[in-house]
Amino acid sequence: MLAxxxxxxxxxxxxxxxxxxxxAxxxxxxxxxxxxxxxLAGRPVVFLARHGDQHGIPPHQVNYRANIWALAEARVLGIVAVAAVGSIRADLKPGDLVLPEQIIDYTWGRPSTFHExxxxxxxxxxxxxPYDHALRQRLRAAAAATGSRLADAAVYAATQGPRLESAAEINRLERDGxxxxxxxxxxxxxxxxxxxLPYAAINVVANFAAGRGDSRAGISLEAIHAVLAASMQQVHAIIETMLGDDD
Incomplete structure (x- = not known):
C-alpha cells in the first residue's frame, strides 16, 4: 500500500x-x-493531508514525526509527497511539475529525528x-505515460516559512545550487x-520565487491558488497511472 x-x-x-x-x-x-x-486505480492507498483537512497547519507547525510514524504504523510500502514550490530557475515556470533529486535544508527548530x-x-x-530511486522511476514513467512534462534533477531548498522568502534570500539559494x-x-x-520508508516527491511550481520572472516586484497569492488548482489535475493523473501500472 502506497501513502x-x-x-x-x-x-x-x-x-x-x-x-x-x-x-492515529x-x-x-x-x-x-x-x-x-x-x-485508487484499483490499488490500496492511504492519504494524509499535511496541513490538515482545512489546510490550517502552517509548515513550521506540521507534526512531521507524527505524520511519518502514523504512516509507518499503517504499514505503507512507500510515500509520495506532493508539495507546492517556487521556481528559482527561469526554465521552470508556474504550472510545471518537478521531480526533485536533492535537498538543501534551511529549516530550524523543527523536531527532526526519532532518535532522541x-x-x-x-x-x-x-x-x-534523499529520494528513493525506484519511486522516482515509477513517477517518471507515469508522467511520460500521461504526457505530462516532469522536470528532473532539481535541487529542493527547504525553508522555514510560513512567510515567503526575500529576493536576496532567493539569490542566496541560487548561489547554493x-x-x-x-x-x-x-x-x-x-x-x-x-x-x-521509500520516499519521493512531486513538486508543483506555483510561482516564480521572489525577484524572479513575474514575481520580480512581488508575489500574487491569488495567482498561486489558481495555478495549483489547474496543475493538481496532472498530479492526480500521474499518481493514478503509477498505481494502475503497479504489478
Whole structure:
C-alpha cells in the first residue's frame, strides 16, 4: 500500500474511494489529519493531508514525526509527497511539475529525528540520495505515460516559512545550487529515511520565487491558488497511472 501526502492544493485525493478514516495516535502526538484509507486505480492507498483537512497547519507547525510514524504504523510500502514550490530557475515556470533529486535544508527548530529522548541511542542515516530511486522511476514513467512534462534533477531548498522568502534570500539559494524552494520537504524526507520508508516527491511550481520572472516586484497569492488548482489535475493523473501500472 502506497501513502500519498498532500500539500497546498491537495487536501483531498480526487478519485480515492475511501473505505474508512482512522485517527492515529503516536508517541509524538497526533498527525495533521485522520488517515484516509481506500482504493485508487484499483490499488490500496492511504492519504494524509499535511496541513490538515482545512489546510490550517502552517509548515513550521506540521507534526512531521507524527505524520511519518502514523504512516509507518499503517504499514505503507512507500510515500509520495506532493508539495507546492517556487521556481528559482527561469526554465521552470508556474504550472510545471518537478521531480526533485536533492535537498538543501534551511529549516530550524523543527523536531527532526526519532532518535532522541530518554533511552535513545545516537543514530545516523545515509542521506546522500534523499529520494528513493525506484519511486522516482515509477513517477517518471507515469508522467511520460500521461504526457505530462516532469522536470528532473532539481535541487529542493527547504525553508522555514510560513512567510515567503526575500529576493536576496532567493539569490542566496541560487548561489547554493537550489532550483526550487518550498517549506515542507524537511524533515519529512529524513524522517521517512529513518524508518526505512521509500520516499519521493512531486513538486508543483506555483510561482516564480521572489525577484524572479513575474514575481520580480512581488508575489500574487491569488495567482498561486489558481495555478495549483489547474496543475493538481496532472498530479492526480500521474499518481493514478503509477498505481494502475503497479504489478
Amino acid at each position: 500519498i501526502i498532500g500539500g497546498s492544493g491537495l487536501t483531498r485525493l480526487a478519485g480515492l474511494a475511501v473505505s474508512h478514516r482512522q485517527v 495516535s503516536t508517541p509524538y502526538g497526533e498527525p495533521s489529519a485522520a488517515l484516509s484509507f481506500g482504493h 529522548g530518554p533511552g535513545a541511542t545516537v543514530a545516523h542515516i545515509d542521506f546522500t540520495e 537550489a532550483d526550487v524552494v518550498g517549506m515542507t520537504g524537511m524533515p519529512e524526507a529524513a524522517l521517512a529515511r529513518e524508518l526505512a
